[in-house]
Amino acid sequence: MRPRRSSRWVPGNQFRLLENGEEFFPRVFEAIAQARREVMLETFILFDDKIGRGLHAALLQAAHRGAQVHLLVDGFGSPDLPQPFVASLVEAGVHLRVFDPGRRLFGQRLNVLRRMHRKIVVVDGTLGFIGGINYSVDHVADFGPEAKQDYAVEVRGPIVAEMHRFVRAAVLPPEKHRLLQRASAPPPAGPADALFVTRDNHRHTSDIERHYRIALRAARERVVIANAYFFPGYRFVRELRRAAQRGVDVRLILQGQPDMPIVKTAAGLLYDHLLRAGVRIYEYCERPLHGKVALADDAWATVGSSNLDPLSLSLNLEANVVIRDRGFNATLYERLDHLMRRGCRQVEPAPRGAWEGLRLLRGYCVYHLLRWFPAWAGWLPRHRPTISLVGADPARPGPAGTR
CATH class of the missing domain: 3.30.870.10 (Endonuclease Chain A)
Known part of the structure; x- marks a missing residue:
């Protein structure tokens, strides 16, 4: 199921800029650990390092408190998560899915096209995070001279409902998503108008680039x-x-x-x-x-996962917020x-x-x-990637499609 996204500006939102992992990770981990009902998270990269283990601990804490936790990682960006790391999440009730896991040929990953490159978190349907920061140690300064300079935003207000609906549809099997009640939008939280804009390989192939070009013309x-x-x-x-x-x-x-x-x-x-x-x-x-x-x-302004190169503008699955x-x-x-x-x-x-x-x-x-x-x-090859639930019966694969 692919939810329709509104092209109208949604008023009443609050955005907080988070620069680099030093600002981003503490806020996200705290919000996840304190979740009461639900955590929905998509990321391109999740590594088993001190940052990945910090996210791992927060997800376990949320699951142990009774929250429904859904985690989607990309099969190319997060290829080598160790078995104990994954098993402890699954045993705690975390629904871990892998986007297009792919198979290796002579040790090489061949599934390089049309990746799930989004980085989105929605907690309890009321608090969101979106940007370009992955869950890896190279996003914090103590990694050294190769540490990345990056940005994300913390989001409150009605636009979170659109992020929530989108991630639910992307992560959950269609039959389960249809059974869920449509959550009410969070109340107004600030003065910002906003759009939640995505790129896929079906109906929204150029939406993010189009909003950039509109801004340049204006x-x-x-x-x-x-x-x-x-x-x-x-x-x-x-x-x-x-x-x-x-x-x-x-x-x-x-x-x-x-x-x-x-x-x-x-x-x-x-x-x-x-x-x-x-x-x-x-x-x-x-x-x-x-x-x-x-x-x-x-x-x-805009913040998100989309680069301005052929991969992001024409192949990968991306998500940005546009802020006024x-x-x-x-x-x-x-x-x-x-x-x-x-x-x-x-x-x-x-x-x-x-x-x-x-x-x-x-x-x-x-x-x-x-x-x-x-x-x-x-x-270029237009295969239909699968989303596989880790720990599920292999005879019943996850939902297919690039969402």
Whole structure:
């Protein structure tokens, strides 16, 4: 069952920005451990390290207190959870499901396409969390220079009901989801209007990108995008250039110390084309950037799991919130401005020289090749991943489909 998502703004919400694991993990673990009725959690990565064990303990505490606990992990992102880790959850009554577990060939994972990349938590139908932070130790500073810079939000208010309905439908078998009563929306909690926006491989293939492009077209003063994996399609690049050319202060914060070298190489192919239009580019150099956040003017913002690359925009299952609130926008801008001033180097246009023509030709070719993206995604394998309940009878697999 795929719930319909509303395209209208939902008023009365409160958003709290959580920067990095130091702010995110304590809030999530506390909320889960204190759950009275239900915990619904989706994550791309869950590892058996000190962070994963912290989540494990909180889930067990909720289950032992009588809460219904549903955990969905991705089969590619969380492939090696040890048997004792899993068994203790299942024995406590946690409903652990794996999205497209896949099989290995000569030790290699082949199920690399169309991953469940969302990171969502809903507790008791009234408190939500969404963002880009996985449950692994590389999201806290004491991991060292490779610790990731990232963001999430804590959510209260009526928009949590939409998150709740979506995660229930994604995690629970259709027959069980249909039997559940529709929960009432939480009462208003703050001044923010919000949208819960997802991307899938069926009816919502471009929703997240579309909201970015709407914000770029509407921007009049400033746009700041901080995104870890940046290689968007032609229409997105065109809107960035058009915004800058009409006088909007457009800034990109991208990886300067990438976790994968190809990330910086791919983004760098667009630099000349964007810089020549007036877009300002900053590379974050203190540690790998993993954030997926943006703001426009003084009210619009988005936080979620979606990168701006082919995987997130055309293949993976993603979820963002879009927020319209001056207070939240100001807080996010303050954090990003601090990042740009203290941890980034601004990319300057390459000096003109003997290779100017070759560089311009390369930029022209890359830009126009992007016209084919994301249409090419339809050519890639479109299998229907399964969601398997761990500990269930293997003759009765979990529900199928990319939700």
